[in-house]
Amino acid sequence: MSKVFITDLRAKSPKDNRQNKIKRLFDACIGAGWLKEGSIAAIKLHFGEPGGDAFIQPIFVRPIVEKLKENGVQSFLTDTNTLYAGQRANGRDHLMSAYQNGFTAEVTGAPVIIADGLRSDYYYTIPVNLKHFETVKIAGDIEKADAMVVMSHFKGHEMAGFGGAIKNLAMGCAPAAGKRDQHSTRPFVKPKKCVACGRCFEVCPVDALSYVDGKAKIHKDICIGCGDCLANCAFEAIALDWTTELTDFTEKMVEYAYGAVASKKDKVLYINFLTRISPDCDCCGWSDSPIVSDIGILASFDPVAIDQACFDLVNAQKPLEGSRLADIVKKNGESKDHFKALHPNSVGELQLSYGEAVGLGSTKYELVKID
Numbered sequence: 001m002s003k004v005f006i007t008d009l010r011a012k013s014p015k016d017n018r019q020n021k022i023k024r025l026f027d028a029c030i031g032a033g034w035l036k037e038g039s040i041a042a043i044k045l046h047f048g049e050p051g052g053d054a055f056i057q058p059i060f061v062r063p064i065v066e067k068l069k070e071n072g073v074q075s076f077l078t079d080t081n082t083l084y085a086g087q088r089a090n091g092r093d094h095l096m097s098a099y100q101n102g103f104t105a106e107v108t109g110a111p112v113i114i115a116d117g118l119r120s121d122y123y124y125t126i127p128v129n130l131k132h133f134e135t136v137k138i139a140g141d142i143e144k145a146d147a148m149v150v151m152s153h154f155k156g157h158e159m160a161g162f163g164g165a166i167k168n169l170a171m172g173c174a175p176a177a178g179k180r181d182q183h184s185t186r187p188f189v190k191p192k193k194c195v196a197c198g199r200c201f202e203v204c205p206v207d208a209l210s211y212v213d214g215k216a217k218i219h220k221d222i223c224i225g226c227g228d229c230l231a232n233c234a235f236e237a238i239a240l241d242w243t244t245e246l247t248d249f250t251e252k253m254v255e256y257a258y259g260a261v262a263s264k265k266d267k268v269l270y271i272n273f274l275t276r277i278s279p280d281c282d283c284c285g286w287s288d289s290p291i292v293s294d295i296g297i298l299a300s301f302d303p304v305a306i307d308q309a310c311f312d313l314v315n316a317q318k319p320l321e322g323s324r325l326a327d328i329v330k331k332n333g334e335s336k337d338h339f340k341a342l343h344p345n346s347v348g349e350l351q352l353s354y355g356e357a358v359g360l361g362s363t364k365y366e367l368v369k370i371d
Contacts (some may be wrong), residue, residue, distance in 0.1 A: 001362065001364045002300060002304075002361065002362050002364070003114070003305075003368055004299070004302070004366065004367050005028045005368045005369075005370050006296050007297050007369075008295075009021075009295075014071075016062060018297070019060065019063045020278065022063040022316065023063045023067055024371070026067045026260055027067070029300070030071070034147075034267075035073050036072075036146075037071075037072030039146040040073070040075070040076070041146060041147040041148060042075070042076060042078045042120070042145035042147070042148045043061060043078065044149070044173065044353070045077055045078070045103070046172060047101055047103050048282045049282065049283050049285045050100050050101065051284075052286055054153060054282060055101065056103070056277070057346050058108050059107065060108050061077065061151065063170075064104065064151070066109060069109075071322060076141075077103055077112045077113070078142060078351070079094065079114065080114065080116045080174060080175055080179075081116055081120040081175065081176055082163075083176050083224060084203075084227070084228045084283070089119075089205070091114040091116075093208045094114045098112050105292060107147075114216040115142045115173070116140065116141075116166050121175065122175070123140050123175040125137055126138050126143070126260075126262055128255055131255070133256075136181070136255060136256050137174055138173050138174065138260050142173045142260065148264060148268045149268075150271070151168075151185050152270070153282055154272050154277060154310040155306075157280070157339075158230070159227060159246060159249060160249075160250060160253065161308075161343055162310075162314075162348045163337045164306070165272060165307050166351045167253060167351070169257035170182065170255075170256040170260065171256070173256070174349055178256060180225065181256075183225035183226060183227070186223050186225050187216060187227065187229060187230050187238050188240075189216045190237050191215040193237035194235065197234070197235070199222050199232050199233065199234065200232065201216070202232075203232045204228060204229055205226060206222070206224055206227065209229070231284075234303075246345060247347055250351055251350065253351065254350075254355045257303065257355070266301070268301065269300075270305075272310050274297065275294045275297070276309055277291055277294070278290060279323075279325065283367055289322060291338060292314055292323075292325070293317060295317065300365070302365070303355070303360060304307065304352055304361025304362055304363055305362050306365075307351065307352060307355075311348070314339075314369075315335075315338055319335070319338070325341060328342065337349070
């Protein structure tokens with residue numbers, strides 16, 4: 001059974017502010033000599049797509065930078081370039097997006113390094129020998145770092161069901177080629193619903209569509225499976241074979257997460273934020289209303305346990321009035337799995353069970369309260 005430490009968000013004095021609570025979480029997890037003095041740690045984040053605002057705020061990263069420095073460890077903030085079209089698809093634009101959202105050395109105390117390079121072609125091939133992959137591709141500067149602190153905003157996700165530590169490792173530590181390996185799903189167009197509006201053409205990063213008989217068609221030999229067309233179709237004319245595709249996608253994600261930490265045994269700390277729990281990923285250029293009330297901040301050395309704890313804590317909450325989740329519950333009845341209610345075709349819990357099966361972590365945890 002893995003320990004998962006949690007602090008609530010209550011405060012009555014400066015010592016109880018969230019920055020100080022994050023430091024206490026760090027101290028509860030980390031003993032003296034966790035890392036050798038002079039080590040370099042990657043702080044793995046999602047910098048957020050410009051336009052969204054639910055991502056972990058930069059002021060909450062600085063306490064981790066400071067605690068690492070107290071222990072003689074230097075750090076850098078990092079993420080990898082996206083597969084889909086957007087403002088983080090190459091190293092230059094990704095840096096500018098990070099700066100725009102406040103992730104600068106002046107605010108956080110550490111520099112930003114895009115771990116897979118300018119064109120997402122800097123990575124190492126890591127052996128995993130699992131069900132779907134014998135090897136996985138992990139971004140170069142993440143693999144070369146001595147340790148990691150993985151800071152994740154726990155939220156919903158169209159395909160994964162939810163995104164937490166596991167997804168942050170899997171997609172977040174992979175270059176574009178590794179993301180493509182995981183996104184083996186290929187959407188298709190339902191001709192009867194297609195109105196030929198052209199929106200899917202605008203967002204496709206690889207020009208994988210054409211018109212056939214006045215309807216959009218996706219060419220699967222070109223398509224990279226990023227899902228941009230699916231997310232942007234206003235007429236529900238684009239779909240996936242949900243019955244088979246998302247199981248493989250989820251398992252592949254877990255295998256990439258396994259590879260991301262394979263060389264860092266006992267040197268990865270996970271911090272999950274259960275704040276502004278949005279129904280969609282921070283990759284979106286918007287942030288919808290939170291689905292439940294803020295809960296707290298969690299820390300653990302086990303990515304499966306911390307995600308399981310977050311999953312359980314969110315599902316124990318009532319939907320917030322006026323949220324997308326509340327609208328769904330009013331229509332369909334009580335929700336036992338809020339993420340499944342939001343994204344009915346997803347198999348989010350498979351992240352946890354398959355993560356345990358491959359040895360990434362344990363679904364059994366002890367929740368330890370830190371004041």
